[in-house]
Amino acid sequence: MISVEDRIRARIRRASPGWIMTNRDFADCGSSDAVDVALFRLKRKAVVRGLARGLFDKPVFNKLLGEFLAPDVRAVAAAVARKNQWHIQPAGALALNAIGLDTQIPVQPLFLSDGPTKTFRLYDGTVLRFRHRTLRESKFRDARSEILVQALRAAGDFSDPSIAAAVRRFVPPADRAVILADTKFAPAAVHDCLKRIFSRT
Numbered sequence: 001m002i003s004v005e006d007r008i009r010a011r012i013r014r015a016s017p018g019w020i021m022t023n024r025d026f027a028d029c030g031s032s033d034a035v036d037v038a039l040f041r042l043k044r045k046a047v048v049r050g051l052a053r054g055l056f057d058k059p060v061f062n063k064l065l066g067e068f069l070a071p072d073v074r075a076v077a078a079a080v081a082r083k084n085q086w087h088i089q090p091a092g093a094l095a096l097n098a099i100g101l102d103t104q105i106p107v108q109p110l111f112l113s114d115g116p117t118k119t120f121r122l123y124d125g126t127v128l129r130f131r132h133r134t135l136r137e138s139k140f141r142d143a144r145s146e147i148l149v150q151a152l153r154a155a156g157d158f159s160d161p162s163i164a165a166a167v168r169r170f171v172p173p174a175d176r177a178v179i180l181a182d183t184k185f186a187p188a189a190v191h192d193c194l195k196r197i198f199s200r201t
Contacts, residue, residue: 004026009047020056023054088115099170112130141182164197
């Protein structure tokens, strides 16, 4: 009979490096207690890396640097959201980073969430902030629409040519009509800005 630990190890082996996982991702492998014990053992065997309580990753090893890379905060937040069944959106400087307008990941990345407002601290000291917002703001079909709306809100100055350039790089011409249709109920200033940007090549 295959043990819970062996089932989890096999799933992790098939996953791509960088996968962020929670104990609930293995609910079909055994009881909650058995999964927790198996993940603890796999952490001790360096099969997974512990990021926070109940949160692990299959770390990416950089041969040039000779070390494991820090986890992607957006992937970590997505795993937290998946575990708690939240819908989230990157906000502020993190949204600007997502469209290539800001190269720095903020020290305390902010995500809007339909879950409760709370902070989530990783073992390495990174703090993820989740701020509650209404469901009405999450009803975009394309994830890029969410990122664009939050990035433009964070940018504020819609006249900045670097913003227009970043948005055009982020959304290829073939997809711009889809994004415009998807964001028609976004704040008027944001939607008008997107129309102006996409009207230019």
